[in-house]
Amino acid sequence: MWFRNFATVTKRGTFLLRTFPLRFNVEKSLLRDFRDHDVSIRLKYVQHKGVKGIRNRKAAYESISRDENGEQTAMTKDIGNDGNHDESVNLDDRAYEELVSNVINISPTFLSQNVFIIQPYVKWGSERNTLSTPDDQLEEANALISSLPNWNVGHSIKIPLETLNRKELFGSGKIEELKKLLQEHNTKQTLTCLFISKSTLSFAQKRFLEDTFKLPVFDRYMVVIQILRLHATSAEARLQVAMAEIPYLWAQMKDANPSQTRKQGYLFTDTQRHILKTRERKLKQELERIRDHRKLLRNKRKQKNYPVIAVVGYTNAGKTSLIKALTHEQSMQPRNQLFATLDVTAHGGFLPCNLEVIYMDTVGFMSDLPTGLIECFVATLEDAMLADIILHVQDESHRCKEAQRQHVEATLQSLKNSIAVNQEIPPIINVANKIDLTSSHGHPKLSKDMFYVSATERTGLKELSLEIERQILTVTGRRKITMRVQNGGPEVAWLYKNTAVTNVKADNSSAEHLLITVVIDELAMQQFKREFISANYS
Ligand SMILES: Nc1nc2c(ncn2[C@@H]2O[C@H](COP(=O)(O)OP(=O)(O)OP(=O)(O)O)[C@@H](O)[C@H]2O)c(=O)[nH]1
Ligand SMILES: [Mg+2]
The missing domain is CATH 3.40.50.300 (P-loop containing nucleotide triphosphate hydrolases)
Structure with a gap:
């Protein structure tokens, strides 16, 4: 049967639905279907594993550490870059992705978008941005959108406001103005979303604007997260981007007024909060591990x-x-x-x-x-x-x-x-x-x-x-000095091994000696003195 993909028949003849509470609306209709066929249903929440691939990552980092103790040839490997080619990391988590796409419109696939950019700015008072002009801000907003493949700027405008902290962001006058503008620029219905170039919009602001303009609404945080998701290829970057989403999701959840969100079909359940909490905890642990790893690499560089x-x-x-x-x-x-x-x-x-x-x-x-x-x-x-x-x-x-x-x-x-x-x-x-x-x-x-x-x-x-x-x-307390050493003597090999040799030339006053200019730190200098105390250095 078609529902076998996500349901199994238990020994007692009931069905276990392997689904997730976010799909509750769908499940309810399923329930009706099943009830019509007189089948008893037991819903079971199958715990998602949070951040998948964590065990893989541990193994990956262990293998990086093993690599570092082994033979190393290339300088880049020698200086210890982090696991940039670690492909084994898998942050896929269906439950979480679903939560994200419901709450903040982050799409896992980068669909093409034709964007209407609105750059709000405050003309006077303490909220005015004194560092960059509205034109500069709009240019940066354009650059952000253009950084995403298949995202085009359909139209962009600046909107002067008295404050950026109004509950619904725009007053009723501005809303009417914007509706007209959107109509003018969207006669062929080609615009697919609005980008309000403000660091974050509250949940209520976003829903209000989406209802008013009948288009998905993005703020800067959401656009930047999309860019970061796209550009994050290494294990560490992907973890960091995953972590960067969490405070935003928490803020949106905190913002959401339950009665309003229920009306609009969005309901933040305890299960969702639990998913977020679990993911946050696991990501924190992972990042902590990476931080320790970085410390190791730093110490290694220091030793070198x-x-x-x-x-x-x-x-x-x-x-x-x-x-x-x-x-x-x-x-x-x-x-x-x-x-x-x-x-x-x-x-x-x-x-x-x-x-x-x-x-x-x-x-x-x-x-x-x-x-x-x-x-x-x-x-x-x-x-x-x-x-x-x-x-x-x-x-x-x-x-x-x-x-x-x-x-x-x-x-x-x-x-x-x-x-x-x-x-x-x-x-x-x-x-x-x-x-x-x-x-x-x-x-x-x-x-x-x-x-x-x-x-x-x-x-x-x-x-x-x-x-x-x-x-x-x-x-770093290094000095550039010229030493007079025996031509072919052990000092020459020692200096090549332990210092940066800048210049070597023959000593005009003696065919048996060389003048070697090196960059040397205090520690190496002391060692040199100890080993070749009789050497003549200047
Ligand atoms: N004309 C010109 N273009 C440059 C110069 N330096 C960098 N660019 C261009 O500027 C763009 C950004 O260069 P990147 O080196 O990636 O800049 P970045 O600071 O590393 O950027 P992020 O990693 O995104 O923070 C690229 O298209 C470069 O080719 C320069 O001296 N002259
Ligand atoms: Mg760069």
Whole structure:
């Protein structure tokens, strides 16, 4: 029979429906059907397993750890990137997905959408955004939508409001205005949804707007979550994105007025709350495990004594492109999309003095995102905050570069407080990228506080590398010194093994000696002195 797919006959001749309470309406009709056929039904809630694949992930991480203890050849593996190629993770959870799609319209499949964007803004008073203009905000809203494949901007407008905190967001006058506008732009019924570019809308606001305009309504949180879901490929990123959804779902559930939601066909049951709680707990445990794993990797890097340079900045500023230009790592893929990078990854490179360093690529920042969303990525940004220096990459060609710079600086400050209370922010080198797109291209400005580069045209990189080197040597207590050593002696092999050899030349005063310039830290210096005390170094 057709219902055999989700029902089994028990020994007592009753049916066990393997279904989920969310489908209760469907089940009720099923019940009627079954009653008509005089069959007794016993409903059974089959407990979903929450975050599936957790055991797989444990095995995956154990295998990563095993790998690390084994033979390692490539530098990238050596410096310990997290399980980016871990395909075994499976976050599929039908019950949860159903809850998500009911509550926040997040679609697991990325259907094409023709979007009407509304950018609300406050003209006067304390709620006014002083950092970016409504046009800039609208441009960012457009970029967010364009970051999703098959999502097009049908039309976009700015709407001035007195406050963003009105219960229904828009007053009745504005609602009528918007209805007319929508009619004008939707004569062929091609618009599929509304995007209100505000960090979050309350459950009530969303339902009210959906009822009024007869279209699904998205806020920034929902759009960003869709982008993050799409771009999250590694185990860690997927867990973080999964975690990022939870506070939003809780907030929506808290918002929902039971009588109103029941009327509209949405009812948050205790079972749903239980699903959410279970998933949240499991995700937290998993992320905690990843955090510990990252700590291990960090300690390993520390033991290897590689200086670490964290590359941070606003999304799309060119962080990945800059690392690619500095390391020549061809496999890196910069993309013209917001939140293209969702993992903190390590990439090996060399400074002009030949010192081997690690560049950490990080998740981009963006303004007007709820803190819950950012907090989920905090663990990965921990690596950045504990680096030796930070490169703050800024898009020099962007109209809102100043607002973006301020936003990143403020976020770094707040990260400092939330991650490591006693930790000072590492020294920051400011990098103005994409100068090929500015009028000063060809005549780059010179400033000691800002390094002007083009990652794609590879201009300004030499000066930047020298500054990185200068700062790295200072903060890590390394020195660049020239030693006079026996030609072919054990000192030469020792120096090649334990230091970065910058230059080697013959000693004009003695054919038996070489002058070797190395970058060496204090510990290695002491060891060298102990082993080759008679060596003549200067
Ligand atoms: N013209 C020009 N384009 C650049 C330059 N640097 C990066 N881009 C482009 O800017 C876009 C974003 O570059 P990414 O390197 O992915 O930027 P990102 O900061 O890593 O972005 P997220 O990972 O999304 O935060 C890509 O299309 C790059 O090709 C540059 O110097 N000049
Ligand atoms: Mg990137």
